[in-house]
Each structure stands twice: as structure tokens, then as C-alpha cells.
Amino acid sequence: MTIQRVAIIGLGLLGSSIARAVSQFIPEIATHGFDADAAVRERAEKLGLVGTMHETASGAVAEADLVILCVPVGAMASAAREIADALPDGAIVSDVGSSKQSVLDDLSAALPGRTIIPAHPVAGTEQSGPDAGFASLFGNRWCILTPPKDADEAAVAALSDFWTRLGARIEIMDPEHHDLVLAVTSHIPHLIAYTIVGTASDLEDVTRGEVIKYSAGGFRDFTRIAASDPTMWRDVFLHNKTAVLEMLGRFTEDLTALQRAIRSGDGETLHELFSRTRAIRRGIIEEGQDDAAPDFGRKDHGSAG
């Protein structure tokens, strides 16, 4: 099947990046857009993000062969219900949500009998909104598809082709496995960043000014991550609860072991762990997954500005 018209629901960082990437890399595909926030619709119109802006979600999807829901994971169910009656037969419904099992469950409940293929482009920044997006966001990044077991193979192939043309590398995964992997590689790192920045700002003897003044190194990197969108991340933790709590249990045990090593002066344990983690970082760079790797001229969002 050939995708000719894509409807993008939600025109923030992810939705506006898809819109920009489609017009740059696959201009033959017509773009239709909608956002629940009137101010975002107005801004998207000014930026010329999509070929046609709509005042309703049902208007945006009415002629689409691919619909991509680019809303927080807690809003997937209501966004899906809004398009249910207007969705053309055979249209693929996908999304970009950061957790996948809850999205598959929500979309399947709201859109019974429809072609649902959830997806997660593992690419983003700490920014949000229609001005924050850019066409090269997905270049050389993974896009993980989590189709249901009985998914239409032609639809999976069409969606894979769409993301490949935006520059992404495709991986197919079971949604439960996705949620476990991303809990470790993305969700818990965000939780740690939110915690450490919150802890530092709560310390009575460290003024806010000092936190900013002395945050030149590692802490500065944490402040970038901790500046990420509160609504998006609240929803991720509430919708990937099981995997996050499981991984958080493992993490807490490891943290306690390190605490013990520091207290007892066990330098060998500390050195062994730090050597192992250094090798992992080097492996990531060799794999070409680091921000320094060439990737469609991606904007540098690697450090706090």
C-alpha cells in the first residue's frame, strides 16, 4: 500500500518534526494537521507546518491513509475516540508515544477492527511545542514499531517505509519488551534527573543561584533532561508503571550496593563498576548512536543552552 495523505494529530515537538520531515524528505505525501490547543493551531498555521490545518481531529483524518497521534500517552485514548467515526476504511493508525503497551490497549479499545500499528521514534529533546521541531530529528535514530500479533504485514511494511524515508532505522518489538527496555534507557534516567535537580534545589544551604552557578559539568547535563515537558513525563510514568517500578527496584538495589561500597571503603567494587560503564559508553559511540555521529545534520540539543 502507498501512503499519500498523512494526518498528524498534535503539532508539538514530535508532530511538527514529522510535518517538517515529510515536507522535506517525502514532499509527495500531503500533510493534514490538528491540535487540541487553538494557540498551537494558529502557530502551526503561521509556520506553514502542514498543507492543510483543520479545526477538528475528525476533519484532519477524513481522507488520510496514515494517522499519527503525536499527543501525550495519557491523551491517546481520547484522541483515538475523537477520530473513530471519521477514519476512512483501511487507514493505518499509529502514534509516537514513549510507552507502548498502554497505547496499544487504548487504541485497540477506541478503534476496534482498525489497522493499529503503534510506533516510537526514539528521538527527542527537552523542548516541546510547534517551534521546537526540526526535520532532521529522526535521522539515524531508531523507530520501534510494536504491531499487534495479527497485524496486517503490508501496513507494517508501509509504516516502516514511511519512517525509513524520514531517516529512521526500524526495529520491530513486542510492546511489553519495549516498555521494559525503555524504562531502563529513557524513563528511569529522566526520573533520576528530575530527582537530582529537585534534591539540589531543595537543599537549604544551597541557594538556587549556586545550583545554577556551579552546574558546569555533570549536573548541567541533568538539568537539560530535567527541563523536559512535565505533562509528557507525568503520563509516561503513569502509563509505564509496571516496567518502571520493576526497573526502579533493580536500580535501588544497585544504588544501595554502591552506598555500602562507599561506606566500607570498597574501592575495588567502585572501580570495577566505573570501568564497566565506561566501556558501555565507548560501545555506544562505536555503534554511531552518539550525538557526535553524523546523522542528517541533526540540531545539537546535547547540552543546556
Ligand SMILES: NC(=O)c1ccc[n+]([C@@H]2O[C@H](COP(=O)([O-])OP(=O)(O)OC[C@H]3O[C@@H](n4cnc5c(N)ncnc54)[C@H](O)[C@@H]3O)[C@@H](O)[C@H]2O)c1
Ligand atoms: N519529547 C520527546 O523527546 C519525545 C520523543 C519521542 C516520543 N515522544 C512522545 O511523543 C508524544 C508527543 O510529545 P511532544 O514532545 O511532541 O509533546 P508536545 O507537548 O510538544 O506536543 C503535544 C501536543 O499534543 C497536543 N494535544 C494534547 N492532547 C491532544 C488531543 N487530544 N488532540 C489533539 N492534540 C492534543 C498538545 O496541545 C500539544 O501541542 C508523547 O506521547 C511523547 O511521549 C516524545
Ligand SMILES: O=C(O)C(=O)C[C@]1(C(=O)O)C=C[C@@H](O)C=C1
Ligand atoms: O534527548 C532527549 O532529550 C530525550 O530525552 C529523548 C528521549 C530519550 O530518552 O532518549 C526521550 C523520550 C522519548 O520517548 C525518546 C527520546
